[in-house]
Amino acid sequence: EVQLVESGGGLVKPGGSLRLSCAASGFTFIKAWMSWVRQAPGKGLEWVGRIKSKTDGGTTDYAASVKGRFIISRDDSENTLYLQMNSLKTEDTAVYYCTTDPVGISGFDYWGQGTLVTVSS
Amino acid sequence: QSVLTQPPSASGTPGQRVTISCSGSSSNIGSNTVNWYQQLPGTAPKLLIYSNNQRPSGVPDRFSGSKSGTSASLAISGLQSEDEADYYCAAWDDSLNGIFGTGTKVTVL
Numbered sequence A: 001e002v003q004l005v006e007s008g009g010g011l012v013k014p015g016g017s018l019r020l021s022c023a024a025s026g027f028t029f030i031k032a033w034m035s036w037v038r039q040a041p042g043k044g045l046e047w048v049g050r051i052k053s054k055t056d057g058g059t060t061d062y063a064a065s066v067k068g069r070f071i072i073s074r075d076d077s078e079n080t081l082y083l084q085m086n087s088l089k090t091e092d093t094a095v096y097y098c099t100t101d102p103v104g105i106s107g108f109d110y111w112g113q114g115t116l117v118t119v120s121s
Numbered sequence B: 001q002s003v004l005t006q007p008p009s010a011s012g013t014p015g016q017r018v019t020i021s022c023s024g025s026s027s028n029i030g031s032n033t034v035n036w037y038q039q040l041p042g043t044a045p046k047l048l049i050y051s052n053n054q055r056p057s058g059v060p061d062r063f064s065g066s067k068s069g070t071s072a073s074l075a076i077s078g079l080q081s082e083d084e085a086d087y088y089c090a091a092w093d094d095s096l097n098g099i100f101g102t103g104t105k106v107t108v109l
Helices: none
Strands: A003-007 A010-012 A018-025 A034-039 A045-051 A060-062 A070-075 A080-085 A094-099 A115-119 B009-012 B018-023 B034-039 B046-049 B063-068 B071-076 B085-093 B097-100 B104-108
Touching: A003 A094, A018 A034, A018 A094, A018 A115, A034 A070, A034 A080, A045 A070, A045 A080, A045 B085, A045 B097, A060 A070, A060 B097, B009 B018, B018 B085, B018 B104, B034 B063, B034 B071, B046 B063, B071 B085
Parallel strands: A010 A115, B009 B104
Antiparallel strands: A003 A018, A018 A080, A034 A045, A034 A094, A045 A060, A070 A080, A094 A115, B018 B071, B034 B046, B034 B085, B063 B071, B085 B097, B085 B104
């Protein structure tokens, strides 16, 4: 059974940092392109960024709203995806989902349960 | 930044057909495939359609997708009460980012 389990969410002050983790199991993580998607309270889905598999270059792409502040990384030995969030703003408050590749073409699609990040003073 | 525009709401009675549009541009829908997601309240999104018109296993054939030029559509035929949810289109944009549509809330009357 495929599982994606996020952790690391919580309350942080504006300007602060937080690192989210996503533990993956049930599929060949090393081959998967992985992404983060967020959803502010009562709002729609927003693509945050993705990281390709190392065999496909391991490169990252980010939404303009987080570029330069967020960093996506992966540890294939631990089947874990990370999202390092720096210089957090109140508008970064959202549920953050770990997922495979929601804009991909393969139909290989799995999501975690989401973890809430609240940025507030 | 690129946007995929959807109508905010759509509705129908049980058994009816409902169609949701997703309007983009040449840099996203015009040159890449479209996926569609269903999100029930308090849950993670679920993939309904990928690569414009492909259904993952387990998705009822009441759901169908199509694409023409810079627009895409999701059709729900034989609308059921459990179809009441938010629906999102998604696509890659050639400016090197993914984008979701603005979302459509479907109500079953």
